[in-house]
Amino acid sequence: MRIKKTEKKVYDYLLIQIEEGVFGPNSKIVEQDVAYQLEVSRSPVRSALLRLESEGYIKLIPYKGAVVLSKQLDSKTYVEQLKVFELLFIQYLFQVETKKNQLPFNQIVEQLTFISQGIDTQPRETVISMEMDLFKLLLSEQSNHYYKQLLLGIIKGVLETDFVGVTLPEEEAPLLFFYHLKKLVGYLEDGQYPQGRREIRILINHLVLAVIDKQDVGQLNKYES
Structure with a gap:
């Protein structure tokens, strides 16, 4: 025993x-x-x-x-995980708004700056690690450890998955996440939580379309740094 x-x-x-x-x-x-x-x-x-x-x-x-090993998801699981993340993260944003909790925006903006400076020069693994640190800051008001770890685990798996021939080579999830996270943080700083939740829905929709319908959601230069 x-x-x-x-x-x-x-x-x-x-x-x-x-x-x-x-x-x-x-x-x-x-x-x-x-x-x-x-x-x-x-x-x-x-x-x-x-x-x-x-x-x-x-x-x-x-x-x-x-x-x-790198944790690779098949396309079906990838989409399912995205939907779970969308539901849980939007629910979390509702809680933050309702309880009037204050996110650590100074640290969040500083981390966004780090990502912006490294997204074109650092290896993909480094960018993913920086984005995971950003998500940890965004989830800092979540007191439920299991809930937080579930969300972080989903995002890590999504960011690390590489679908050759499914998502376009020039369309990488880390860059797409960064583009929408910048907009999300701007909305949250201004107290515009409905717009922030909408931004998450747009992000998830883009990623789902890229996998299910193989739609091109843009070129790299679309996402400003």
Whole structure:
């Protein structure tokens, strides 16, 4: 029984680190380091890694160890996840507006500036990481940890998914998100929450059309930095 509890402890720890991006795509998880950090033997760590591999989170490579995989969604799941995000995020904006909570706009605007400066020069993975930090700031008034992690997990999966031949090569989700998030923040700063919710609906609609109908929603130069 104790062994199973230890395995679960290690599994839960590693899963959280992967879901929250501490262990990003292509990063290596060192069995010995995890065992040392959690003060457990290597056996439960090995068992946890085997389970994570069976669930598609990592790949165990002989003589190299565990490598975190990019979480790719199929088009059906992608659209379903977008719809869940739209529903939950709009509900959250309703709560913020109703309770008259104050979002950390100084930090949010500063993060938008960082993204703007790096979106044309930084690797896609870096831009995604910066946008995830922006979403964490936008969700700062959400006290329900599960709700927040669900939203962040959905967005991370959506941003990291690359549909070759489905979404156009010049049309990347991170840039589209940035364009609409800038407009969203402007509306929220001005207290125009209905317009902010509408902006989220427009964003989701663009992404859904790009996948379902393979519609071109614009060129990169459409999205101002």
